[in-house]
Amino acid sequence: MSDRYDGSQPDLERELARYLAERRLTRRTLLELIANVGAVAALAPIVAACTGAAASASPSQVSTATPIPPSSAPSATPVATATPQPTPVPTPESELFIYNWDGYIGDKTQSDFEAKYGIKVKYDKFPDASTQITKIRSDLKGGGYDLTYPASTDIGPLSRDGVISALDHSLLPNLKNLGPTWVDPDYDKGNKFSVPNYWWTTGIAWNPAKVKEDITSWASLWDPRYTGKLGMLDDLQEVFAAGGFRLSLPANTTQDTDLDAILALLKTQKPLLRKYTQDDIGDFTGGQLWMTQAWSGDWVQMTYDPGSANAKYVIPSEGAVRGSDTMVVLSGAKHPIAAHLWIDFNLDAKVSAANSNFIGYMGPNAAAQAFIDPAILGNPNLNPDAGVYSGLAELVTLEGTDLSKYTSRWIELTS
Amino acid sequence: MDRAHELAPAVGGRARPFRARLTGGLLVLPGVGWLLAFFLAPLLIIFVVSFGSNDTTGHVVLNDLGFRNYIEATKPEFLPAFANSVRYSFLTTILSLAIGYPIAFWISRHGGRHKILLLILVMLPFWTSYLIRTYAWMIILRDNGVANSILMGLGITSDPIPFLNTDFSVVLGMTYGFLPFAILPLYVSIDRLDDELVKAGRDLYASGRGVFLHVVLPLTMPGIIAASILTFIPAMGDYVTPDLLGGAQTSTIAKVVQVLFTSGRDWPYGSALGFMLMVVTLGGTLLAIRALRQETFG
Amino acid sequence: MKTGGNRWLTAFAIAIYIFLFAPIVVLIIFSFNISRRNFVWLGFTTDWYPKLFANRDLLDALSITLQVAVIAVIASTVIGSLLGLALARMRFRGMGASEVLVLLPMVTPEIIMGISLLIFFSQLFGQNGSLGQIAIAHITFCISYVAVVVRARARNMDPHLEDAARDLGSSSLGAFWHVTLPLIAPAVGAGAMLAFALSFDDLVVTSFNAGVGSTTLPIFIYSSIKFGVTPQINAISTIIVAVVAVALFIGWRLGTFGGEESRRVDTEADALV
Numbered sequence: 006m007s008d009r010y011d012g013s014q015p016d017l018e019r020e021l022a023r024y025l026a027e028r029r030l031t032r033r034t035l036l037e038l039i040a041n042v043g044a045v046a047a048l049a050p051i052v053a054a055c056t057g058a059a060a061s062a063s064p065s066q067v068s069t070a071t072p073i074p075p076s077s078a079p080s081a082t083p084v085a086t087a088t089p090q091p092t093p094v095p096t097p098e099s100e101l102f103i104y105n106w107d108g109y110i111g112d113k114t115q116s117d118f119e120a121k122y123g124i125k126v127k128y129d130k131f132p133d134a135s136t137q138i139t140k141i142r143s144d145l146k147g148g149g150y151d152l153t154y155p156a157s158t159d160i161g162p163l164s165r166d167g168v169i170s171a172l173d174h175s176l177l178p179n180l181k182n183l184g185p186t187w188v189d190p191d192y193d194k195g196n197k198f199s200v201p202n203y204w205w206t207t208g209i210a211w212n213p214a215k216v217k218e219d220i221t222s223w224a225s226l227w228d229p230r231y232t233g234k235l236g237m238l239d240d241l242q243e244v245f246a247a248g249g250f251r252l253s254l255p256a257n258t259t260q261d262t263d264l265d266a267i268l269a270l271l272k273t274q275k276p277l278l279r280k281y282t283q284d285d286i287g288d289f290t291g292g293q294l295w296m297t298q299a300w301s302g303d304w305v306q307m308t309y310d311p312g313s314a315n316a317k318y319v320i321p322s323e324g325a326v327r328g329s330d331t332m333v334v335l336s337g338a339k340h341p342i343a344a345h346l347w348i349d350f351n352l353d354a355k356v357s358a359a360n361s362n363f364i365g366y367m368g369p370n371a372a373a374q375a376f377i378d379p380a381i382l383g384n385p386n387l388n389p390d391a392g393v394y395s396g397l398a399e400l401v402t403l404e405g406t407d408l409s410k411y412t413s414r415w416i417e418l419t420s
Numbered sequence: 421m422d423r424a425h426e427l428a429p430a431v432g433g434r435a436r437p438f439r440a441r442l443t444g445g446l447l448v449l450p451g452v453g454w455l456l457a458f459f460l461a462p463l464l465i466i467f468v469v470s471f472g473s474n475d476t477t478g479h480v481v482l483n484d485l486g487f488r489n490y491i492e493a494t495k496p497e498f499l500p501a502f503a504n505s506v507r508y509s510f511l512t513t514i515l516s517l518a519i520g521y522p523i524a525f526w527i528s529r530h531g532g533r534h535k536i537l538l539l540i541l542v543m544l545p546f547w548t549s550y551l552i553r554t555y556a557w558m559i560i561l562r563d564n565g566v567a568n569s570i571l572m573g574l575g576i577t578s579d580p581i582p583f584l585n586t587d588f589s590v591v592l593g594m595t596y597g598f599l600p601f602a603i604l605p606l607y608v609s610i611d612r613l614d615d616e617l618v619k620a621g622r623d624l625y626a627s628g629r630g631v632f633l634h635v636v637l638p639l640t641m642p643g644i645i646a647a648s649i650l651t652f653i654p655a656m657g658d659y660v661t662p663d664l665l666g667g668a669q670t671s672t673i674a675k676v677v678q679v680l681f682t683s684g685r686d687w688p689y690g691s692a693l694g695f696m697l698m699v700v701t702l703g704g705t706l707l708a709i710r711a712l713r714q715e716t717f718g
Numbered sequence: 719m720k721t722g723g724n725r726w727l728t729a730f731a732i733a734i735y736i737f738l739f740a741p742i743v744v745l746i747i748f749s750f751n752i753s754r755r756n757f758v759w760l761g762f763t764t765d766w767y768p769k770l771f772a773n774r775d776l777l778d779a780l781s782i783t784l785q786v787a788v789i790a791v792i793a794s795t796v797i798g799s800l801l802g803l804a805l806a807r808m809r810f811r812g813m814g815a816s817e818v819l820v821l822l823p824m825v826t827p828e829i830i831m832g833i834s835l836l837i838f839f840s841q842l843f844g845q846n847g848s849l850g851q852i853a854i855a856h857i858t859f860c861i862s863y864v865a866v867v868v869r870a871r872a873r874n875m876d877p878h879l880e881d882a883a884r885d886l887g888s889s890s891l892g893a894f895w896h897v898t899l900p901l902i903a904p905a906v907g908a909g910a911m912l913a914f915a916l917s918f919d920d921l922v923v924t925s926f927n928a929g930v931g932s933t934t935l936p937i938f939i940y941s942s943i944k945f946g947v948t949p950q951i952n953a954i955s956t957i958i959v960a961v962v963a964v965a966l967f968i969g970w971r972l973g974t975f976g977g978e979e980s981r982r983v984d985t986e987a988d989a990l991v
Contacts, residue, residue, distance in 0.1 A: 135682030292563030451801030
């Protein structure tokens with residue numbers, strides 16, 4: 006996947022705005038600051054960013070902004086006063102506003118966090134990614150929230166548009182727990198803006214009591230023997246990717262001829278389908294779907310239901326999508342320290358494992374693997390080995406005319 | 421009708437036009453004012469957006485306003501979805517009237533002292549959450565749900581009947597959801613019905629059917645019209661119910677609008693299609709009202 | 719009405735009540751389900767009720783929803799009733815346009831109304847969603863429904879009744895208070911009940927106007943559906959039903975429901991003409 010955000014030429018105005026927001030300074034205070042400590046010290050991070058040292062800007066931002074006299078900076082700018090040497094964590098705020106999916110963290114994660122830090126967490130939920138993105142983009146600063154969990158493919162546009170802030174890695178000592186593939190991901194080099202959360206694959210889940218064969222191919226979802234019992238996800242990119250795999254086309258193609266071919270194939274499937282489902286778990290366990298396109302973690306949840314404890318999942322041979330999501334701090338966050346603490350807390354090996362065990366998705370945390378349920382860890386479909394993993398496709402965020410190509414065909418397909 | 425008389429609802433002789441106009445203005449102003457400020461003004465913003473377009477990064481730009489979105493919105497590909505929306509809304513309205521009228525009638529004429537109690541009892545289910553009620557219908561109608569368990573347990577069928585994700589489940593869910601919107605205005609209108617008129621009607625028309633058709637029905641027509649409006653119009657815009665209870669074959673135009681705004685991130689196009697939906701809904705409703713009024717009152 | 723017809727009608731009415739309450743019964747039963755996911759009956763438990771009272775987020779959502787509903791009902795009933803009355807009985811310039819204006823919020827797809835208010839509040843006022851913003855949105859669409867219901871009833875009303883009252887020496891306000899209002903009272907009540915149901919259940923418009931700390935119950939529930947609605951939500955709905963049912967029962971016992979009352983007002987009013 007190509008990295009759409011090139012951090013080497015940031016917009017100066019935007020960098021300044023972000024810099025001020027992170028430190029909760031006004032321009033006036035900044036000028037006072039410059040008067041006190043000199044332009045170089047006060048503006049060093051911006052200068053560093055502009056000279057293309059984007060990837061390493063994070064630690065340098067922190068260290069050069071150290072000498073701020075207390076009189077000219079608001080008391081709650083601990084980001085600026087943190088230094089690279091191990092120091093006690095700066096005083097966090099008393100609240101934290103999180104915006105996330107339902108049931109996305111372990112049962113005890115929130116209460117354990119609140120007990121450990123004494124920070125009150127307000128945990129609002131959204132039903133789908135579109136609602137999430139619409140909300141955080143409504144004022145381009147996060148819609149009032151401090152922290153959210155966007156898909157990795159959203160990081161590029163979100164950072165470009167200034168919706169999320171760069172992370173202060175000095176507040177995230179547990180970053181060392183990340184597995185080697187996650188330290189420098191394609192979508193966000195050096196984890197400048199985000200920390201990986203979960204990753205998953207999208208394959209096929211089926212009920213062996215009703216589908217008495219081993220499924221290995223996407224073609225099974227076009228099998229007329231199961232008409233009225235088949236499902237696909239209500240997600241235009243996932244559905245088009247599945248069609249593309251059958252035709253050996255690239256997963257994120259924007260060629261009109263490719264898309265037309267995929268559309269024609271999908272149209273042959275539609276009469277056989279029961280539903281383009283948003284709730285694969287519910288429709289599967291309810292008995293409406295015997296075989297469906299599904300996310301790997303959702304399959305684990307399906308097996309928690311006694312009626313479908315034997316459900317099976319496979320990564321089809323033609324190819325599959327892998328995805329991941331992240332934790333980010335929003336640029337309008339009123340409680341940035343608390344947000345960083347939350348991220349660090351979830352990077353702890355045991356907490357990360359608890360999250361994974363609860364939801365069935367694998368995390369990026371190498372240290373956590375020691376605590377993850379072996380059933381999840383050992384399942385090659387949930388936790389494919391590196392060779393299989395790198396062969397999977399990752400979806401990119403579509404925008405503008407590219408997105409219209411998909412949307413218009415999706416509407417033609419589904420309406 | 422004498423216009424001056426209508427403008428001055430005060431008694432004949434002591435015509436107080438200014439006072440009356442003041443009263444009229446006071447009655448209307450809060451409502452109209454509120455709607456202008458918090459409905460029309462925001463809507464106008466979206467209306468302007470519908471003439472705009474998305475740039476390559478998906479942001480709305482208004483520098484090249486034109487009708488392209490509206491032309492796109494009238495593509496024939498949308499016809500099946502429009503047809504579905506009209507079909508579901510129409511069926512929902514008819515069913516709501518067919519169910520709502522008898523029960524409103526029964527409560528009004530046979531409720532006696534307990535009329536209000538019975539009416540509130542009808543409304544009681546609708547003070548729980550709509551989503552939970554819809555979810556409960558899913559529990560009932562699922563392939564391994566309550567209905568199928570009973571049917572298979574009684575030996576009526578051996579395979580579960582696919583109730584969910586069909587036209588049936590969508591219309592059932594929508595009718596259930598909009599029933600109070602039909603029952604309440606129907607009840608209000610039926611309750612107003614004067615017994616004396618009905619008795620007089622029975623003198624004129626020998627059969628109960630005659631009385632109903634020529635006396636009761638025309639007199640309760642305002643309630644029927646109100647009930648139809650309150651059911652048909654929101655039904656056209658409802659995408660949540662077909663989303664939850666419907667399937668691959670039950671797409672509605674409201675859902676298309678929602679897709680354009682959310683996954684499609686195309687606010688201009690979505691707005692244009694939304695306005696088209698409004699025009700169709702409003703136009704159809706006004707035509708139907710006019711037809712109903714003419715038929716009843718000549 | 720012939721007695722035969724009576725029996726059929728009553729049977730039909732009972733069938734309708736069963737239809738109306740079937741999902742309610744299901745949801746009450748499943749509030750006692752051991753299974754977390756509301757799918758399959760696994761066994762009986764009352765655990766969800768105490769858990770519900772410990773669930774701060776859920777209770778907050780319920781509280782916000784009720785607050786918004788009360789505000790929306792009061793405001794929209796007052797404004798909408800006045801509007802409906804005016805549209806039914808008065809002729810004034812711009813009446814046709816007003817009639818269309820009243821219908822427009824109903825015709826507008828909720829997603830458009832929601833997004834238009836989102837843009838309006840965030841771009842013009844820098845608001846990120848709040849209880850007040852939700853309340854404004856709710857009042858806006860509730861006004862239409864109340865107005866339509868009141869107008870239907872007021873149309874049926876004899877305009878000369880108010881004239882007659884004024885003839886007898888009553889002031890305009892007095893005529894309104896003692897004659898018009900009681901006559902349209904059932905419609906106003908019906909409008910209020912509708913407005914409450916609309917506001918309590920609203921999802922789409924609300925989700926675009928909610929912010930931190932102003933999540934409503936429908937948003938809370940809809941965000942949960944993906945992972946299975948826990949029986950706690952069934953429990954809360956059961957409690958709501960129980961509370962209203964108890965209130966109804968008390969009211970019934972006290973005999974405060976004057977079904978006969980309102981009829982008497984009507985016939986007396988008619989006798990005046």
